[in-house]
Amino acid sequence: xxxxxxxxxxxxxxxxxxxxxxxxxxxxxxxxxxxxxxxxxxxxxxxxxxxxxxxxxxxxxxxxxxxxxxxxxxxxxxxxxxxxxxxxxxxxxxxxxxxxxxxxxxxxxxxxxxxxxxxxxxxxxxxxxxxxxxxxxxxxxxxxxxxxxxxxxxxxxxxxxxxxxxxxxxxxxxxxxxxxxxxxxxxxxxxxxxxxxxxxxxxxxxxxxxxxxxxxxxxxxxxxxxxxxxxxxxxxxxxxxxxxxxxxxxxxxxxxxxxxxxxxxxxxxxxxxxxxxxxxxxxxxxxxxxxxxxxxxxxxxxxxxxxxxxxxxxxxxxxxxxxxxxxxxxxxxxxxxxxxxxxxxxxxxxxxxxxxxxxxxxxxxxxxxxxxx
Amino acid sequence: xxxxxxxxxxxxxxxxxxxxxxxxxxxxxxxxxxxxxxxxxxxxxxxxxxxxxxxxxxxxxxxxxxxxxxxxxxxxxxxxxxxxxxxxxxxxxxxxxxxxxxxxxxxxxxxxxxxxxxxxxxxxxxxxxxxxxxxxxxxxxxxxxxxxxxxxxxxxxxxxxxxxxxxxxxxxxxxxxxxxxxxxxxxxxxxxxxxxxxxxxxxxxxxxxxxxxxxxxxxxxxxxxxxxxxxxxxxxxxxxxxxxxxxxxxxxxxxxxxxxxxxxxxxxxxxxxxxxxxxxxxxxxxxxxxxxxxxxxxxxxxxxxxxxxxxxxxxxxxxxxxxxxxxxxxxxxxxxxxxxxxxxxxxxxxxxxxxxxxxxxxxxxxxxxxxxxxxxxxxxxxxxxxxxxxxxxxxxxxxxxxxxxxxxxxxxxxxxxxxxxxxxxxxxxxxxxxxxxxxxxxxxxxxxxxxxxxxxxxxxxxxxxxxxxxxxxxxxxxxxxxxxxxxxxxxxxxxxxxxxx
Numbered sequence: 001x002x003x004x005x006x007x008x009x010x011x012x013x014x015x016x017x018x019x020x021x022x023x024x025x026x027x028x029x030x031x032x033x034x035x036x037x038x039x040x041x042x043x044x045x046x047x048x049x050x051x052x053x054x055x056x057x058x059x060x061x062x063x064x065x066x067x068x069x070x071x072x073x074x075x076x077x078x079x080x081x082x083x084x085x086x087x088x089x090x091x092x093x094x095x096x097x098x099x100x101x102x103x104x105x106x107x108x109x110x111x112x113x114x115x116x117x118x119x120x121x122x123x124x125x126x127x128x129x130x131x132x133x134x135x136x137x138x139x140x141x142x143x144x145x146x147x148x149x150x151x152x153x154x155x156x157x158x159x160x161x162x163x164x165x166x167x168x169x170x171x172x173x174x175x176x177x178x179x180x181x182x183x184x185x186x187x188x189x190x191x192x193x194x195x196x197x198x199x200x201x202x203x204x205x206x207x208x209x210x211x212x213x214x215x216x217x218x219x220x221x222x223x224x225x226x227x228x229x230x231x232x233x234x235x236x237x238x239x240x241x242x243x244x245x246x247x248x249x250x251x252x253x254x255x256x257x258x259x260x261x262x263x264x265x266x267x268x269x270x271x272x273x274x275x276x277x278x279x280x281x282x283x284x285x286x287x288x289x290x291x292x293x294x295x296x297x298x299x300x301x302x303x304x305x306x307x308x309x310x311x312x313x314x315x316x317x318x319x320x321x322x323x324x325x326x327x328x329x330x331x332x333x334x335x336x337x338x339x340x341x342x343x344x345x346x347x348x349x350x351x352x353x354x355x356x357x358x359x360x361x362x363x364x365x366x367x368x369x370x371x372x373x
Numbered sequence: 374x375x376x377x378x379x380x381x382x383x384x385x386x387x388x389x390x391x392x393x394x395x396x397x398x399x400x401x402x403x404x405x406x407x408x409x410x411x412x413x414x415x416x417x418x419x420x421x422x423x424x425x426x427x428x429x430x431x432x433x434x435x436x437x438x439x440x441x442x443x444x445x446x447x448x449x450x451x452x453x454x455x456x457x458x459x460x461x462x463x464x465x466x467x468x469x470x471x472x473x474x475x476x477x478x479x480x481x482x483x484x485x486x487x488x489x490x491x492x493x494x495x496x497x498x499x500x501x502x503x504x505x506x507x508x509x510x511x512x513x514x515x516x517x518x519x520x521x522x523x524x525x526x527x528x529x530x531x532x533x534x535x536x537x538x539x540x541x542x543x544x545x546x547x548x549x550x551x552x553x554x555x556x557x558x559x560x561x562x563x564x565x566x567x568x569x570x571x572x573x574x575x576x577x578x579x580x581x582x583x584x585x586x587x588x589x590x591x592x593x594x595x596x597x598x599x600x601x602x603x604x605x606x607x608x609x610x611x612x613x614x615x616x617x618x619x620x621x622x623x624x625x626x627x628x629x630x631x632x633x634x635x636x637x638x639x640x641x642x643x644x645x646x647x648x649x650x651x652x653x654x655x656x657x658x659x660x661x662x663x664x665x666x667x668x669x670x671x672x673x674x675x676x677x678x679x680x681x682x683x684x685x686x687x688x689x690x691x692x693x694x695x696x697x698x699x700x701x702x703x704x705x706x707x708x709x710x711x712x713x714x715x716x717x718x719x720x721x722x723x724x725x726x727x728x729x730x731x732x733x734x735x736x737x738x739x740x741x742x743x744x745x746x747x748x749x750x751x752x753x754x755x756x757x758x759x760x761x762x763x764x765x766x767x768x769x770x771x772x773x774x775x776x777x778x779x780x781x782x783x784x785x786x787x788x789x790x791x792x793x794x795x796x797x798x799x800x801x802x803x804x805x806x807x808x809x810x811x812x813x814x815x816x817x818x819x820x821x822x823x824x825x826x827x828x829x830x831x832x833x834x835x836x837x838x839x840x841x842x843x844x845x846x847x848x849x850x851x852x853x854x855x856x857x858x859x860x861x862x863x864x865x866x867x868x869x870x871x872x873x874x
Contacts, residue, residue: 007835009835010835010836012836013834013835013836111806115691115692115804115805115806116691116803116804116806119803124806127803127806127807127810128810131810131813131814134814134817135813135814135817138817138818138820138821139821141820141821141835142816142817142820142821143817144835145820145821145828145830145834145835146813146816146817146820146834148834148835148836149816149820149830149833149834150816265697266695266697267694267697267698268694268695269695270694271688271692271694271695271805272695274805275805275806275808275809276809278805278806278809278810279809279812279813282809282810282813283813286813286817
């Protein structure tokens, strides 16, 4: 048992990863974009997306449950053959890669705009990716163990943030509660389901989790808690900043931390929160680099996906540097979201169907020896 | 004198030949340590010789238990016809006694303080354990001081140390296995563990690594520790020295393995976790609230020792808005006269502090306090007055220094000091961003670092069942189970208390 060998991770650690990977969205450009289409009802969108994504999740879980111990890549290779398996893995990989690139660029933009205006963007990007690469290189267990170590601090920090900001909240600002109307909200929720794409991607890691039960509980719990958390924080953003000001605030979470103070002496506590947020983003991107290398490694059937982490981090960095400014990042994000929503939505059903056909074909030869016996 | 197939030389039946060989082996007469006492065993009517090494053997014991019976008895009615058996079973009154057939064995045992009796006409030697190395008495612990609790410490004698451990832990399952390391000057290593507690995999792993050590001599535990180390370049220690037998027993009862060696006034505990390094021996001797209070203080001190200089640099260079305005102005006013950048100031001061610390260890004890006064007080005061550093920095470096003294384990202490410098540069380079990145790396390293297969931060992360004796501790009666990260064979420490009193 050394640092270089992969170990199975426990349920607590896995749940923590999920809470971080999904929960991070409350602090990035996701919320800003959702406010644009959701207006005062923006906070409902994560809950609606959760609902839509849960359907896909349940369908996928029914297949996973039948094939205990197998992850998504193993299953698609088993039921889709070499070509189909590679194709699905590559599709997922492409979606995840672009998403990671755009998201990470968004994070680097935040760091650049909010704290380090004079540091070149690519330098910040390079450092973030370099450290995330190191963490990913220490293995999935490193990501999982750090997550479990800091998860209570993270949730505590969020509670602290809300507690500090509580006096500035005016819940009446949430009205009109339906925002642009019920139908547009539902449509936006559906079209942005891909923001919870992790739930599909993470099923690739089933073999790394100690038991399927731990995976199921961990992913479901992390998923639901995180979306409720995002939704609640979005409601807080609107209640503090009010609509339409909120759509002009590029980074509501960071803006919120700027308003924090501990008593009269420490009037600016934002660096405290930002430092914490930076630490978590490293874990977040380490998770993505690990996942990308893992998916690509399976798609091309590479033995050692650990060696693919360096090229993956480089790819994310290069693609992430393509958008010229934050506005472009947002439009790419929107575009990506609408396309990958179809992928994440369709995939579980396709897999379920393929699995159904596979079982039909393989049911008879298996039944015969039993009858003989 | 014949050579066996395995290269060992067997004894001859001629006493003179055997003596010659031993003399040659020990470079006699140049080497005066080899003492040969020729005598005649009156009752057997045979020539014999008693041989031992001066300094290694206890002379009084040899005279009383070996020489006296051999020379003094004259009646010749023995039950055993074989002269060796007659001497061993009927003549000599010494508590030990065994026969040896090869010179390698004899020489090895003599080096460990055994006495040889060679008898004319016999191709075997009689060996008696008469170990008499000089050793100091059991003294008080120097590093691991406690206010409450036993005040006995290990000494340089392995047999005294083993006896101390056995005194504190009277368990029939306490096993003391002996292995030898070193090809030239072999020394004995005693592995102690509780047979029905310790994970056999850990015990086997420790034994395997000890057997794999290939070198001429390993004279003491700190050297052995480095030979056994899985990550010799790592900043993090993978084992722990304790000079307290009571603490060693606590580790034994959790399923750890301890190593004991001659010449080392300590026991080496393996495997270790961060928690065993930051806990003090006293934590469980104080009542629940008191010891938790001390642990919180020590935890804060650990953070202060690691982080303060880097956070100061980060805040004063990148995030000035965090400092309360009045304090910011005060700092700015004192820094106005200082010509150096903050980083250089901190480095200067930290360097001076490390200097004082190193000097205080190296100088003779008598002048030690002088160093402290000259170094810390006068130097600090003068540096501020000379406008080389700002007063706030003296406060920060002093705080950091005092905090680092609260870390009980010397290896961890150095780890913390080195990490502090790494963080310092990260903070000076990129502020909180740099610090956060370095901390992420440190966490990734610590969480996946293992000591003899046990994750370093377990049972916290990865989570294992335990009694929660990590950052804080529970009252004694609620510490019911042993930490599962060591995979103990018996997991329950004490049964659940049925009724509330």
